Amino acid sequence: MRDQQLVIVGASSGGLDAVLALLAALSPDYSVPLLVVLHQRANRESGVPAMLARNTHLQVLEVEDKLSINAGHLYVAPPNYHVLIEKEKLLSLSIEPPVNYCRPSIDVTLESAAFVYREWLVACVLSGANQDGAEGAREVKRRGGRVYVQDAAEAQVGTMPQAVAAAVSVDGVLSMGGMAEMLNRMNRSECAT
Amino acid sequence: MIAAVERNSELLDDFEIEVECLLEALFLRWGHDFRGYSRASLRRRVARYLADTGIQRMADLQHELIRDPQRCQHFVRGLTVNVTDMFRDPAFYSVLRTQVIPELRSHPFIKIWHAGCSTGEEAYSMSILLQEEGLAERAVIYATDINSRVLEHARTGIYHDKMLVTARENYQASGGKVQLDDYISTGYERFIMDPVLKRNIVFTTHDLVTDQVFGEMQLVICRNVLIYFRRELQSRVLTLFYESLDMGGFLGLGIKESLSALPNQNSFRIVDSAVRLFQRID
Numbered sequence: 001m002r003d004q005q006l007v008i009v010g011a012s013s014g015g016l017d018a019v020l021a022l023l024a025a026l027s028p029d030y031s032v033p034l035l036v037v038l039h040q041r042a043n044r045e046s047g048v049p050a051m052l053a054r055n056t057h058l059q060v061l062e063v064e065d066k067l068s069i070n071a072g073h074l075y076v077a078p079p080n081y082h083v084l085i086e087k088e089k090l091l092s093l094s095i096e097p098p099v100n101y102c103r104p105s106i107d108v109t110l111e112s113a114a115f116v117y118r119e120w121l122v123a124c125v126l127s128g129a130n131q132d133g134a135e136g137a138r139e140v141k142r143r144g145g146r147v148y149v150q151d152a153a154e155a156q157v158g159t160m161p162q163a164v165a166a167a168v169s170v171d172g173v174l175s176m177g178g179m180a181e182m183l184n185r186m187n188r189s190e191c192a193t
Numbered sequence: 194m195i196a197a198v199e200r201n202s203e204l205l206d207d208f209e210i211e212v213e214c215l216l217e218a219l220f221l222r223w224g225h226d227f228r229g230y231s232r233a234s235l236r237r238r239v240a241r242y243l244a245d246t247g248i249q250r251m252a253d254l255q256h257e258l259i260r261d262p263q264r265c266q267h268f269v270r271g272l273t274v275n276v277t278d279m280f281r282d283p284a285f286y287s288v289l290r291t292q293v294i295p296e297l298r299s300h301p302f303i304k305i306w307h308a309g310c311s312t313g314e315e316a317y318s319m320s321i322l323l324q325e326e327g328l329a330e331r332a333v334i335y336a337t338d339i340n341s342r343v344l345e346h347a348r349t350g351i352y353h354d355k356m357l358v359t360a361r362e363n364y365q366a367s368g369g370k371v372q373l374d375d376y377i378s379t380g381y382e383r384f385i386m387d388p389v390l391k392r393n394i395v396f397t398t399h400d401l402v403t404d405q406v407f408g409e410m411q412l413v414i415c416r417n418v419l420i421y422f423r424r425e426l427q428s429r430v431l432t433l434f435y436e437s438l439d440m441g442g443f444l445g446l447g448i449k450e451s452l453s454a455l456p457n458q459n460s461f462r463i464v465d466s467a468v469r470l471f472q473r474i475d
């Protein structure tokens with residue numbers, strides 16, 4: 001039943017370290033699918049998936065077109081593509097223009113994920129220097145999902161989580177340890193059902 | 194629990210239902226078939242169209258689309274994503290140079306098809322590559338798209354300056370032998386491709402969904418087009434490519450596209466997995 005839920009982690013500058021801290025604090029039985037949308041430089045192969053794979057028990061995949069979303073997996077948005085979510089719980093790619101100067105854009109992914117996962121979607125917005133994610137967070141809340149942000153005091157760059165917190169009433173402002181704890185709890189309660 | 198799963202996957206909300214009706218109407222009235230397209234992107238495009246035109250209700254849009262061919266053309270052009278780049282994913286072009294060009298040399302006459310070429314940057318990139326490899330004289334590039342407006346742009350060979358920084362970088366990284374600037378002239382915030390490059394390019398409309406095979410190619414390139422299609426349609430188009438290729442012909446897809454979920458993947462073998470280059474198996 002764990003693939004009923006989806007966790008999307010949006011991150012930009014300073015965000016990779018935060019993602020690593022989050023992964024380090026996930027319990028070994030954590031298996032709700034995670035999709036990481038991290039802003040990266042375009043036009044070169046990304047070392048991020050391999051880097052994350054060395055630091056998590058989850059199976060890490062860079063998103064390819066029409067990949068299906070499954071428990072126990074961590075998906076990473078590739079540079080230079082937007083990631084969209086299809087009703088059939090597949091990941092689609094698009095090269096439509098950058099949004100907020102970003103491709104992948106967190107807004108784009110959150111908007112389409114909110115449409116499919118509704119109250120089963122958890123959005124986490126971490127360190128970053130722009131506003132990407134704020135629009136998307138509105139859509140997530142509108143459709144009954146939950147939004148958490150990294151504590152701006154802890155984030156390397158607080159602009160992005162602050163922009164989200166200004167746009168919607170977030171479900172929590174958390175340290176990476178606290179966010180992992182929240183995800184672990186969610187994973188356990190999913191287990192119980 | 195079961196009920197919740199069904200709700201998530203089965204229930205369409207109002208807007209989704211309206212999008213489905215719209216697609217059906219486009220097909221029934223005008224034969225434009227977008228029914229096999231991935232919905233997540235389509236939905237964004239339709240929402241954007243409503244916002245841009247100020248049309249409030251999907252019912253009003255549908256009413257117009259069924260009756261007004263001009264509205265229909267305008268709408269259909271807005272449905273496709275036409276973003277493209279020169280030498281996008283430079284690694285793809287370097288693999289073409291090392292893996293495909295040597296094979297092409299053995300052919301007295303070379304046909305290359307760029308399916309979904311958008312505003313033509315890809316076709317000009319190929320034309321440059323063929324020139325540098327000394328194959329331009331015996332090659333024809335068919336550059337096709339469903340959208341006639343982007344093809345008009347492609348024929349002009351004029352692009353905005355802001356593309357130039359990336360284009361130059363990509364050209365160098367792709368193994369370019371001189372300077373990109375040797376193939377363009379600049380001015381008025383634009384650059385224009387050397388008309389010589391156009392000599393062996395044929396720009397023409399072709400719809401991958403409804404149109405047929407039109408020749409036997411040594412190389413088919415279809416990048417970042419299939420990502421807008423659902424698997425069933427991807428698979429149909431893959432058959433079209435198979436039938437459009439000569440024995441042993443090559444197929445280049447976008448760098449994040451894969452054949453592995455398609456039932457007819459076995460008709461191709463992988464030549465280079467990193468840049469998604471395939472070869473027809475006979």
Ligand SMILES: C[S@@+](CC[C@H](N)C(=O)[O-])C[C@H]1O[C@@H](n2cnc3c(N)ncnc32)[C@H](O)[C@@H]1O
Nearest residue numbers: 273277278309311338339340400401402416417
């Ligand atoms: C995102 S662009 C890709 C351009 C280029 N190949 C690249 O990778 O940079 C996708 C193109 O596919 C075209 N397209 C969409 N549906 C098509 C169809 N059924 N037949 C032919 N072209 C289609 C669109 O009009 C658009 O120009």
